[in-house]
Amino acid sequence: MEKRRLGRTGLDVTVISFGALPIQRHTMEDAGPVLNAALDAGINFIDTARAYSDSEEKIGQHISSRRSEYYLATKSMSRDKSSMAKDIETSLTNMRTDYIDIYQIHNIKERKDFEAVMAPGGALEALKEAQAAGKIGHIGVTGHSLPLLIEAVKTNEFSTVQVPFNFIETGALDELFPLAESLDVGRIVMKPLGGGQVRSIDLALRFLLEHNITVAIPGMDKVEHIAQNIAPAKKFHPLTIEEKNILKDEAQQIGPNFCRRCGYCMPCAAEIDIPQMFIFHLQYAFYGLKEAIPKRYAAMKAKASACIDCGVCETRCPYDLPIRDRLKQVAQDLG
The missing domain is CATH 3.20.20.100 (NADP-dependent oxidoreductase domain)
Known part of the structure; x- marks a missing residue:
């Protein structure tokens, strides 16, 4: 190499x-x-x-x-x-x-x-x-x-x-x-x-x-x-x-303000795996996995709907993502 x-x-x-x-x-x-x-x-x-x-x-x-x-x-x-x-x-x-x-x-x-x-x-x-x-x-x-x-x-x-x-x-x-x-x-x-x-x-x-x-x-x-x-x-x-x-098409699909799964937002007080929530939503909403992702999401111990809106995760995120709003979207689409 x-x-x-x-x-x-x-x-x-x-x-x-x-x-x-x-x-x-x-x-x-x-x-x-x-x-x-x-x-x-x-x-x-x-x-x-x-x-x-x-x-x-x-x-x-x-x-x-x-x-x-x-x-x-x-x-x-x-x-x-x-x-x-x-x-x-x-x-x-x-x-x-x-x-x-x-x-x-x-x-x-x-x-x-x-x-x-x-x-x-x-x-x-x-x-x-x-x-x-x-x-x-x-x-x-x-x-x-x-x-x-x-x-x-x-x-x-x-x-x-x-x-x-x-x-x-x-x-x-x-x-x-x-x-x-x-x-x-x-x-x-x-x-x-x-x-x-x-x-x-x-x-x-x-x-x-x-x-x-x-x-x-x-x-x-x-x-x-x-x-x-x-x-x-x-x-x-x-x-x-x-x-x-x-690559240009994929960049447009993902958009510039995406979760990089760095994990700095963790741990979550409600025990939500925040990066995984966003991966699920990307795969569901943009990659068309409409059957597989809801099943995998349903098996998660803590879902996006468990968010207590404390906002600690957002203070840790190096990209200043609106994590709480996105969790609400995940909950709306996946439960």
């Missing part, structure tokens, strides 16, 4: 690599085959986060013995120095390693987050100290707000930037990616398959490979996902006009 240089880090990473968010849904035992299959397939870059429940622990449990085979990235939501320092130590312990290649500031969503991180006594100070101590190699930043990420990259403090980018969300092409390239900052693409909502996987990944990204990290929680996701990078060929039109 093709490898690309991850900006000023100098790391040569497989262009399709492993997003570890979904393995938090696995048991500890079941995560092992997926992680090992990724390494067996030649993937050499794994991205996780402190916020992905026990994802770090699963990495440590199952592939720490193969640490020389992959570069490791994680991230923390901590904004102050003390909390970030603790998270770095926790990550090292969880993943059973003494060195993390890239430690990222996770989800810069609002200006107050950015200012807290960059201020004296902020998270960046802890990352620099850990870097000087040899505990981490490089410092990165992630988020969904393009203006804030552009501002962060301009500080020249970060060696990588991680942002959503796919055939529906192309805003990073306008300024962020050209800026990052000019400053030799690695471009890590999250949500390359729209959080699992994209149907045309081969076409969607080939779309990414046509652009000047460094690495895409689709989430994988099944062994079969690995071969499917790396195939476009092993035998790449550009999209045809017909294939571009297929």
Whole structure:
């Protein structure tokens, strides 16, 4: 598989690599085959986060013995120095390693987050100290707000930037990616398959490979996902006009304001699996699964109608989706 240089880090990473968010849904035992299959397939870059429940622990449990085979990235939501320092130590312990290649500031969503991180006594100070101590190699930043990420990259403090980018969300092409390239900052693409909502996987990944990204990290929680996701990078060929039109039609069906299944809205006080509700509704309303989806929905323990309208989920959503209104629509259509 093709490898690309991850900006000023100098790391040569497989262009399709492993997003570890979904393995938090696995048991500890079941995560092992997926992680090992990724390494067996030649993937050499794994991205996780402190916020992905026990994802770090699963990495440590199952592939720490193969640490020389992959570069490791994680991230923390901590904004102050003390909390970030603790998270770095926790990550090292969880993943059973003494060195993390890239430690990222996770989800810069609002200006107050950015200012807290960059201020004296902020998270960046802890990352620099850990870097000087040899505990981490490089410092990165992630988020969904393009203006804030552009501002962060301009500080020249970060060696990588991680942002959503796919055939529906192309805003990073306008300024962020050209800026990052000019400053030799690695471009890590999250949500390359729209959080699992994209149907045309081969076409969607080939779309990414046509652009000047460094690495895409689709989430994988099944062994079969690995071969499917790396195939476009092993035998790449550009999209045809017909294939571009297929993606255009799919983008119009899904729309720009869709749930990416990141799970940040969870847990729900009413125990609703919010991302799954939206997947069901997309499959029912747009993909025509009028018989199968109502049956699957009926089997759910907590349905959309159980929403208590607390709004906590909306404060967590990095895309500011109107989750409560959408749950009401799901309840109206599916019960």
